[in-house]
Amino acid sequence: MLEVKLHDIGEGMTEGEILHYLVKPGDRVTADQPLVEVQTDKMVAELPSPGAGTVKEIVIDTGTTVQVGTTLLYIEGEGSPTAAEVKTAPKTEVPAAKKEEKKAFISSFNRVLATPYTRKIARDNNINIEDVTPSDPSGRVTEEDVYRFLKGEQQPQKETAPTAEASFSRQKTTPDEIPFRGMRKQIAKKMTKSLFTIPHVTHFDEVNMTNLLKLRGELKAAGVSVSVPAFFVKALVIALKDFPVFNAELDEENEKILLKKEYHIGMAVDTEDGLIVPVVHDADKKSIKTIHDDIKQLNEKAREGKLKPADIQNSTFTVSNVGPLGSIGATPIINYPETALIAFHKTKKVPLVNEHDEIVIGHMMTLSMSFDHRVADGATAVAFTNRFASLIEQPNKLMLEMI
Template structure:
């Protein structure tokens, strides 16, 4: 008997919520066939079958949050005369393999699921739609969320016609229920992590302004030469140099052993707003990448996050997190630190404002506000100001940033 347990699928997770089973008791499965969708604090992941067999029993019901190591279901292995433990399943003598192959040749798998992301599947489930009934518009055969919504509109039309036959007084007699949004999945995991962060870390938020005029001019000049690089890519590179000068912000507090761990790797998390909630993919080893490489990777990670295609490796081991909310119109905030990191910086809206030069002349420039939340147990306000000053100097004089990279 194969025992399928919840295992750590990334970033040292300790628990996960069972979102949806992709199989039923009595159904036959093949090796590596997805069995269940599990929600971690960052993503929805599918757990594959460890081998071929028949689903014997599902132990944990959907909507339940369980610890890593918990048994979720049992699979009776193909060709087994008697149930055996998971440990014995791997000790099957080699001479039995032909028998297993023969049985597999006669076995027609029910694993014929359509291609779709976990998020698209969730939309279908939430509206009681069998995703296999949805016709894909993508040439690859992948069902998109737009396909599900189109299918759903047809279903709603039928429901509306059915409702129209109800006698109006009976409808009015029924109390109107409030709208509900399920509090589960990524949204619930975000809530748990934010609560832990806020009640564990004494937050202090420092606000500052950065003159963006010269950087925006440089970016326009690069555009004319056919080089397209986003402003946040410059931010990420400047942050690497600032973190090297102030390593206390690229750190983690280890309270149990009374020490502050100064990380020697620069893995920058980028907060991405998705339909499922806030997800933080990571640019690993940002110190070893050019501004162009950072730009390309940020673009790729953003697309993967919004399409629900992030892998576990894409969201692991961040040492410092960045939130770029300026394009949304934000003028300020007090962001919550991505526990167990020490700090988080948020970039807000850039505005055209009058600027007084060193010669007391007034010009029209571009100024961006930023807010930086930090762990007051680890760092003090003066250090935070010095950190943002260092960052601002590299952005306000991008030639300095170029020199740092030589």
């Protein structure tokens, strides 16, 4: 008998919420076949089958948050003992009242089985995914089902008379209620841990973007498209090498500050499901153009729900580029257990005085950098952002540093 347990599918993961099962008891499954979708603090992930066999029992209800190591279901493989012959681990009994409460809560949303990417396709085409008839025996709506519906190859599901339970659930759900669960709940837990563990200090500064935007315009005219965040990442890596304390992690138990030798830059992305931080790995070994391509690909995967665990692991420093949203300042919360996080805000045209005491129009951007005051001091943070600003304000100097 194979036990399918919730394992660590993300960096530092301790628990996950069971969104829904892709199989039911009696289904035959093959090795690596997706069995269940789990919501972690950063993403929705599918747990694969450890081997071939028949699903014998599903132990944990959907909507339940469980710890890593919890058995979710059992699969009986060929030649393996039957369920009656297996001594199962003791299970924590959920009170009947809680079970009923959970059922009512879930039914109020009439959740359709579908991946985040499939749901996005439906939303982008103004399709109510509940109207799509699933072709999969498990009841899961696939991308193909949505496209068939879009082409008019299937009719919307007929509405049935609402049951007493469904009517009650709709009465309980009001427009001014938002479920505090899934990714939103996981983000809240991580932010709370960071804020109550790390003594945050936020340093604010300004960066003259005029020369960088001019260079970017020249490159674009020459047929080379490179985003501003790609330049930011490269400049940050150079600055982090000069100030390694910000590319570090505090090990309180062993009383050490661990200086990381890798430069994995997390890029916060705002999605419909919440904030996700995909990672540009080994940014110190990549060109600005390659970093641009990585950021673009990771952003697309994040918004389509296609990120894999490897895409969000092992970040050493995090960037939040909120300027395009109109932000002019913030006090960002550090991506625990990192030491610092930098946020880039709105770039505005402003009058500046040049070296000849002439007033010219330039482009100024504000930034805010939160850091762990146990690990670094304000003077070091100022020196770090000064180093970063010097590379951005003189992009030719940035190019020389890369040689």
